[in-house]
Amino acid sequence: MKKKKQQSKALQQAILKIFANDVTLVLGYKALLRKIGKNKYTKDDIVAATNALWERGRLNKNEGNKFCFNTNVKRREAPKKRDRSGDKTATGVVDMTAKGSAYIISEETPRDVFIPAQRLHRAFDGDTVQFRYFRKRNSKKLEGTVVTIVKRKQTEFVGIIKISKRFAFLIPTKKLPVDLFIPLKHTAGAKDGDKVMVKMMDWKKNAKSPTAHVVQVLGKPGENEVEMLSILVDQGFPLGFSPATDAVADKLPIEISEAEIAKRRDMRAVPTFTIDPTDAKDFDDALSVQALDNGNWEIGIHIADVSHYVDKDTIMDKEAAHRSTSVYLVDRVLSMFPENLSNRVCSLRPREDKLCFSAVFELDSSANLVQEWFGRTVIYSDRRFDYEQAQAILDNGKGDFAQELTLLNDLAKKMRANRMQSGAIAFNSEEVKFKLDEQGKPIEVYLKVMKDSNRLIEDFMLLANKRVARLLNTQEPAIPMVNRVHDLPDMEKLTNFKNIASGFGYQLNLNTPKLIAQSLNALLKQVQGKPEQHLLETLAVRSMAKAAYSTNNKGHYGLGFDNYAHFTSPIRRFPDVMVHRILANYLNKAAKPIYTTEELESNCEHCSMMERKAMVAERESIKYKQVEYLSERLGEVFEGIISGVSTFGFWVELKENKCEGMVRLQSMLDDHYIYDERLFCLVGIHSNKKFQLGQTVKVTIVKTDLLMRTVDLELTA
Numbered sequence: 001m002k003k004k005k006q007q008s009k010a011l012q013q014a015i016l017k018i019f020a021n022d023v024t025l026v027l028g029y030k031a032l033l034r035k036i037g038k039n040k041y042t043k044d045d046i047v048a049a050t051n052a053l054w055e056r057g058r059l060n061k062n063e064g065n066k067f068c069f070n071t072n073v074k075r076r077e078a079p080k081k082r083d084r085s086g087d088k089t090a091t092g093v094v095d096m097t098a099k100g101s102a103y104i105i106s107e108e109t110p111r112d113v114f115i116p117a118q119r120l121h122r123a124f125d126g127d128t129v130q131f132r133y134f135r136k137r138n139s140k141k142l143e144g145t146v147v148t149i150v151k152r153k154q155t156e157f158v159g160i161i162k163i164s165k166r167f168a169f170l171i172p173t174k175k176l177p178v179d180l181f182i183p184l185k186h187t188a189g190a191k192d193g194d195k196v197m198v199k200m201m202d203w204k205k206n207a208k209s210p211t212a213h214v215v216q217v218l219g220k221p222g223e224n225e226v227e228m229l230s231i232l233v234d235q236g237f238p239l240g241f242s243p244a245t246d247a248v249a250d251k252l253p254i255e256i257s258e259a260e261i262a263k264r265r266d267m268r269a270v271p272t273f274t275i276d277p278t279d280a281k282d283f284d285d286a287l288s289v290q291a292l293d294n295g296n297w298e299i300g301i302h303i304a305d306v307s308h309y310v311d312k313d314t315i316m317d318k319e320a321a322h323r324s325t326s327v328y329l330v331d332r333v334l335s336m337f338p339e340n341l342s343n344r345v346c347s348l349r350p351r352e353d354k355l356c357f358s359a360v361f362e363l364d365s366s367a368n369l370v371q372e373w374f375g376r377t378v379i380y381s382d383r384r385f386d387y388e389q390a391q392a393i394l395d396n397g398k399g400d401f402a403q404e405l406t407l408l409n410d411l412a413k414k415m416r417a418n419r420m421q422s423g424a425i426a427f428n429s430e431e432v433k434f435k436l437d438e439q440g441k442p443i444e445v446y447l448k449v450m451k452d453s454n455r456l457i458e459d460f461m462l463l464a465n466k467r468v469a470r471l472l473n474t475q476e477p478a479i480p481m482v483n484r485v486h487d488l489p490d491m492e493k494l495t496n497f498k499n500i501a502s503g504f505g506y507q508l509n510l511n512t513p514k515l516i517a518q519s520l521n522a523l524l525k526q527v528q529g530k531p532e533q534h535l536l537e538t539l540a541v542r543s544m545a546k547a548a549y550s551t552n553n554k555g556h557y558g559l560g561f562d563n564y565a566h567f568t569s570p571i572r573r574f575p576d577v578m579v580h581r582i583l584a585n586y587l588n589k590a591a592k593p594i595y596t597t598e599e600l601e602s603n604c605e606h607c608s609m610m611e612r613k614a615m616v617a618e619r620e621s622i623k624y625k626q627v628e629y630l631s632e633r634l635g636e637v638f639e640g641i642i643s644g645v646s647t648f649g650f651w652v653e654l655k656e657n658k659c660e661g662m663v664r665l666q667s668m669l670d671d672h673y674i675y676d677e678r679l680f681c682l683v684g685i686h687s688n689k690k691f692q693l694g695q696t697v698k699v700t701i702v703k704t705d706l707l708m709r710t711v712d713l714e715l716t717a
Contacts, residue, residue, distance in 0.1 A: 011041060011049040016058060019069035026666045028066045054099075055116060060675075061099065062648025062665055068672070087132045091150060096125035100177060104131050104144065111142060117177070119145035122203060124176060126153030155200045158234045160221055160707075161214065163192040170198050170212060173234060178209045186213035195221045197233045221707050224440050224628075228329055231620045235613040237327055241338050245319050249338035252309055252345045256353050261378050267300060267358070268380035273401055274348055275457050278386040282326075282335070283348040284571040286356070286381050287460060289404040296364050297407065301464040302356040302379050304346040306337070306570040307580040312594065316341075317577075321603065324610035326572035329621035331440050335572070342571050350384040357580050359464040359567070367414035372467055375587060390453035405456075412456035415463060423517045423560035426524060427541060432658045434625050442629040445657035461568040462559065469565035472582060473553050479586060480597040482578045482604060484564045486556040487545035488513055497536075497543045500679075504532045513557065534641045534653075535680075535694020549575050549604035549611075551597050575607050623709045626659040630711050631704040637716050642695045645682060647675040650691055652699050652713055661711030663691075663699060668715065 018035055019025055033046045050067055053059045059067045092106025100117040113133045123129050128151040133144030159172040168182040180198060190196045195218045203210035219226035272288040288300035310317050320336050327334040335342045348354050358377040362370040383400050393399035394409055435444035472481050498508040506523045509515040527533040556564040570576040585594040640652035649664040671684035681692035703712035
């Protein structure tokens with residue numbers, strides 16, 4: 001054992017010498033083996049030694065498993081064995097990095113705890129673990145080691161199966177530290193190279209890899225249908241409903257009884273319409289407008305009454321709770337509820353009577369709220385608009401419900417102005433859309449432009465969500481409630497952002513939350529059209545907290561609301577279903593809450609997690625279609641903006657179509673570049689040339705990989 005350690009140390013020194021003699025070298029395992037000599041060492045020896053140097057920070061590593069010398073690190077003596085008697089223990093969630101190390105996110109520690117790869121002890125990304133941690137000497141940073149895996153976040157994985165004569169194994173599409181071993185009797189008929197879903201069964205004490213069984217064969221990699229299904233399965237979404245759930249949904253009646261109508265406020269005579277995307281089928285909100293005798297306006301915000309058809313703790317409710325959200329991929333929707341409920345029974349289709357849960361507001365001509373009413377209704381939608389049709393009427397002042405649409409737009413603009421004045425932050429979000437041919441192949445990529453027709457719907461939905469939350473959060477005694485919360489920004493990130501923005505001549509006031517919002521809005525307005533716009537908008541968003549669901553009402557910082565909930569989309573979001581039930585229970589003056597706080601908080605955590613998974617799935621489907629689109633454009637030159645920088649290169653977002661690819665460090669042969677984390681840039685050590693986040697560059701499409709969903713770019717002079 002001692003001799004083996006000495007050989008490993010000698011090999012590491014030999015590898016370091018190769019890189020130290022020429023700091024511009026970028027070499028992979030095979031190239032290093034050739035330089036060292038195959039007679040002395042094996043490839044496994046090279047892999048182990050090189051990765052040990054990378055983990056110690058002596059080498060930098062890029063995505064292609066190629067290494068270069070880390071010129072920022074000085075040699076130092078090996079540390080003495082540390083006294084662990086002062087270590088503390090805590091529980092938290094693993095957040096893996098691209099390098100294989102991780103941070104533990106825990107409420108029990110003052111900050112995130114860094115865990116080197118070799119101390120993860122079989123933990124995967126998202127796992128809940130018990131860990132031991134300590135403060136590094138002369139530093140605020142915390143470091144630790146995983147002690148026990150408390151709960152696996154995921155046990156089902158998607159990947160490509162490789163089958164040999166004696167066994168099979170899975171190469172996961174997600175970055176896992178190991179492959180998964182599959183006994184041949186548990187391959188479920190998969191063929192070598194198929195994409196499959198497996199379930200991890202166990203991980204024996206001395207085994208290098210866990211054992212898994214194939215539970216579903218998805219098909220051949222690279223096919224659109226296979227890849228879209230893989231994205232959904234990879235994020236833990238079931239592809240179909242159970243037969244029992246489908247059977248319940250299929251029995252739901254379209255017809256509404258006179259007895260049910262008699263229990264509700266009948267608003268079928270009030271002019272009512274829906275405005276949705278062109279391809280939408282689940283219309284879960286409608287607006288009604290009528291003038292009042294006192295000169296004010298009655299605006300009805302009518303939401304599909306899903307909770308009338310789905311009782312708490314039934315089989316359909318439990319399945320919807322597990323899914324928590326509908327998932328919107330580029331070419332399909334995976335609905336939270338079966339189609340008969342989401343697209344027929346509850347969808348507010350035109351010229352049909354429908355049951356709703358409504359928020360009805362009296363507004364004066366300045367959009368001030370005079371009074372409000374909440375309750376169950378029956379409506380009749382006179383017209384279905386898509387956003388483009390509604391916008392054409394707003395632009396021309398002519399067409400169906402032109403007067404009503406113009407009034408709603410005027411009131412929405414006034415509410416929006418009041419919201420901004422009260423501290424809301426005006427982030428610009430760009431949504432990538434695709435035009436697909438009959439086979440689902442992308443033939444055009446474009447940006448969805450937010451116009452007045454989109455914004456007026458958004459503003460009235462915000463009004464309903466805010467007022468429902470305020471009503472339920474201000475009751476005595478308190479009612480357990482599902483809030484949509486957005487915490488204050490991270491001050492450390494904001495301070496870093498302030499320092500970078502000041503370098504471009506912009507000032508931020510961080511003294512109070514309201515002043516932060518005001519100065520952020522001013523900055524976001526000032527940067528429009530400037531070269532630094534993309535950089536500063538990106539960093540501003542990164543400094544914000546993430547919105548989530550919680551029983552603890554912290555308010556919504558980004559919207560500037562003290563109370564906010566999700567009430568307006570119960571067909572596609574489970575938190576809205578829960579809020580409908582809580583509101584109905586309150587209006588019915590029930591003796592006790594329908595949910596306990598503990599039950600709601602558990603549901604909130606699950607819904608927040610599933611929302612993040614749905615967002616990842618949506619991004620992955622967009623990335624797949626972007627790669628597919630660019631695979632037809634190899635050799636073409638585009639102008640783009642640097643959207644991310646790392647130790648192994650930088651990402652570029654193409655201006656024309658918002659597709660993204662990477663310029664790898666190994667393709668930049670004019671200099672040796674070092675990553676400057678403080679300035680988000682790569683700097684040439686000889687030329688001092690910089691490639692910084694937000695900078696405009698010209699690039700050529702040189703390679704695409706649909707399986708890995710990557711695009712390789714090269715700089716163009």
